[in-house]
Each structure stands twice: as C-alpha cells, then as structure tokens.
Amino acid sequence: MKWLRYSVDGETFQGYLAQKTLHAVSAPPWGDWKELGIEHAMNEVKIEVPVIPPTFYAAGLNYVKHIIEVAESRGEKPVIPAAADIGYRAVNALIADQEDVIIPADAGEKIHYEAELVVVIGKKIKNVSEQDALSAVLGYTIGNDVSERDWQKTDRTFFRSKNSDTFKPMGPWIETNFDIGQAKTRVKVNGNQTIEFDTKAMLFDISTFISRSSKYVTFCPGDVIWMGTDGTSPNIRDGDKVEIEITGLGTLTNTFRRLGN
Numbered sequence: 001m002k003w004l005r006y007s008v009d010g011e012t013f014q015g016y017l018a019q020k021t022l023h024a025v026s027a028p029p030w031g032d033w034k035e036l037g038i039e040h041a042m043n044e045v046k047i048e049v050p051v052i053p054p055t056f057y058a059a060g061l062n063y064v065k066h067i068i069e070v071a072e073s074r075g076e077k078p079v080i081p082a083a084a085d086i087g088y089r090a091v092n093a094l095i096a097d098q099e100d101v102i103i104p105a106d107a108g109e110k111i112h113y114e115a116e117l118v119v120v121i122g123k124k125i126k127n128v129s130e131q132d133a134l135s136a137v138l139g140y141t142i143g144n145d146v147s148e149r150d151w152q153k154t155d156r157t158f159f160r161s162k163n164s165d166t167f168k169p170m171g172p173w174i175e176t177n178f179d180i181g182q183a184k185t186r187v188k189v190n191g192n193q194t195i196e197f198d199t200k201a202m203l204f205d206i207s208t209f210i211s212r213s214s215k216y217v218t219f220c221p222g223d224v225i226w227m228g229t230d231g232t233s234p235n236i237r238d239g240d241k242v243e244i245e246i247t248g249l250g251t252l253t254n255t256f257r258r259l260g261n
Helices: 064-073 149-154 206-213
Strands: 002-008 011-018 021-025 035-041 056-058 101-103 115-121 137-144 168-175 184-189 192-198 224-226 241-246 250-258
Touching (some): 011 035, 115 184, 115 241, 137 241, 137 250, 206 224
Parallel strands (some): 056 224
Antiparallel strands (some): 002 011, 002 168, 011 021
C-alpha cells in the first residue's frame, strides 16, 4: 500500500493511494486511522514529504564501493566501518518530490546526490533483536542525501554540507509492500543514467542498524532511517534534474537551483 501526505487548496491530508485515487484518513498509517470519505485524483494534489519524522537518522557510510571511491577521490586510504553506527540529519532540510533543491550562493562546485533507501518506523521499540527488528518497519521510501563536499571537509559538523535547507528530498510516498532482494537503485541526471546498484548490497543491513541502535535510542513511529548509498555522483549544477528510482518504490525527482543565478 502507498501512503502519502498531500495538499489540496492549502489543506494537507494523509491518505493512501488505491486505483489512482487518494483516500484521505484521519491519522498517520501507524495510528488508529479511519476513512474520512474524501477522495482526490493524483493530478489534483501537490505531493508533500510523506512523513515529518520525530527523529531523522542516517546510516551514513554503508556501501563499500562508495566508501572506497570517496576515499580515493580525497587521496585517502578507505576505512571500512566496523560497526553499524547511526547518525542524524536535520528535519528542516526535507523537501518533497518535484520541489527544488536550492544551492546556496556561496557553495562550491562539488554538489553531489546520494541515492538512498529510507526506512520508516511504524511502532515504538527499544532493545529489539535483529530477528524482530523488521517488525517495527512500516514501509519504505526514497531519499536524496544532497552533499556539498568542500563544506563537508572543512566544517566541524555537517550543518551546512548535509543539512542546508532543501538538501534532503524524500518521497514520493511510503510503500508498505517492498522486496529489497529484487530492488535496484538507479539515478538519472537530465535523463541520462549515471549509476545503478543493488539496493540490498549494504555493509550492514536494516535489521542490524535497527537492533544495534535500539540498545541506546528509542525508535518512535514516524522516525526515518536513511540507509546510505553506493557509487559516486558527478557535480550537480544549476538546472540539473536528478531522478532516483528504486524498484518497487517509484521515482523521486528534484531540480537543482543555485541562488544568484
């Protein structure tokens, strides 16, 4: 099932998509929801970010090829993480499918996409085993972890390089029926495919991240975990359109605009 947040005439709804029709409901999909009897066609609405998470988690370096290629681009020796350590991103950076990524005027030229599977938590958990970890997952969506690499090297934190406003496109919806074993992640820039990889080819899988992290943090309904990316991105410039497709989840599309142009 596909769950969405969407707006019509300035009013935002939550609902599910069935046979090209959106059905509004009274609560988030993890809540005690009921039908509102309000329906809209997809072409009548503006799709919003599918969830505003209480906490925004990120797996970070989680695909070996990406770790190696990033290290080589810096002239460094790659360091493969020894454990599934979770990190954080900023909710203020989230934007929806079809919205523009705004590149600050003083940003450098190394603006990169990172195509990521996003896990959406559906129930409160703490100290969960790897065997039971996936029982806490409501569904999945797509994320683009936009990065400014010069800032990433020099800032003490990721406040600009990873968390500038609009640097975290996510969507278009939450899909509850997803088979990661069959999934491919593909990226196109201006219609030309730049990368393809097996979505499941993670260093540490979803169960491992949820289980280990839950020893120290409590996951709550609506939390999201971005699972990292593989490969490397070309420099993305003003006017470029980036499309991220994950098999079974749809396509997340955003155009990049640089301030001052």
